[in-house]
Every structure is written in C-alpha cells, then in structure tokens.
Amino acid sequence: MRKEFVVKLNSEYKYPIYDILEDGIGNCGAPRSKYETDEYVIMSEADAKVFYNDSLDKQCGDWKEITEERYNDMLGAVPPIDWFKGGFFMGELYMGDIGYFFQRLDGRYYESKQRTSYARDLILKGLKDFIALGMRMAG
Numbered sequence: 001m002r003k004e005f006v007v008k009l010n011s012e013y014k015y016p017i018y019d020i021l022e023d024g025i026g027n028c029g030a031p032r033s034k035y036e037t038d039e040y041v042i043m044s045e046a047d048a049k050v051f052y053n054d055s056l057d058k059q060c061g062d063w064k065e066i067t068e069e070r071y072n073d074m075l076g077a078v079p080p081i082d083w084f085k086g087g088f089f090m091g092e093l094y095m096g097d098i099g100y101f102f103q104r105l106d107g108r109y110y111e112s113k114q115r116t117s118y119a120r121d122l123i124l125k126g127l128k129d130f131i132a133l134g135m136r137m138a139g
Helices: 045-058 068-077 120-138
Strands: 003-008 017-022 040-043 063-066 082-084 087-095 098-105 108-115
Touching (some): 003 045, 040 045, 063 120, 068 087, 068 098, 068 108
Antiparallel strands (some): 003 017, 003 040, 063 108, 082 087, 098 108
16 A cells, blocks of 8 residues: 655645545545645655654744743643743643743743753753843844
C-alpha cells in the first residue's frame, strides 16, 4: 500500500496535512487527481513529517508581556504540564506538542507558544532576547 500526504498550501488551519492518500484514494474517497492543482502539494510520508514539524516550529517563539493576573489565571485554570523556575506550560496543549508557556522573570510576566520538547534553557534564551530587543528599541 502506497501512502502519500496532501498538504494544502497557504492553509489557515492549524494542521497543514489536508488528506492522506492510500493507493491514490484519499480518506474521504477523493481520487489523487482532485489534489493535482496549484492549491495542494502531494508528498511522501518522510517529507510530510519534515513539513509538519517545520509548520509547528513556525507557530512558536513569539513572546508578549502579560499581566500578573493573566499569569495567575492560566496557572489556576488547569494543572500545569510542567513547572520550571517561575515558568510553566498550561495543562491544555494548543496542538501537537505546542503549549502556552508562561514565565515570571524579574517581576514581569510573559507568554509564548512553545513546543514542550524544547529545552527550557532555549525557551528562556528566547525570552531574554525578546526583552533585550525591547530595551534596545525603547532606548
């Protein structure tokens, strides 16, 4: 059985994989020819995994400063998945292994979508880079 993955280009969906073809027929019964347009790309399973992981990475890393109230609300909403030096992953994931990460640092509060598989020191480095950039822009 030959398996191919259909990716919809410029999709606004969280998941870039649109359909999975097995021997040329999609999950919904559509033939491969339906997807042979400029709107879709058909790729191997290996390429689809790389594409999917890249699409997840692109959704992560944008930081914003938040209030202490939001930080505490998110901490109390559901039990955190992980707790790390004033930072935590909210207990409900956004998608895949992406979760909302909240961090208290130097009396201020921040939020970002991050992959739970990211090393915590890299997450904190990203936050510190964000803070440093904001200081340079303000000064």
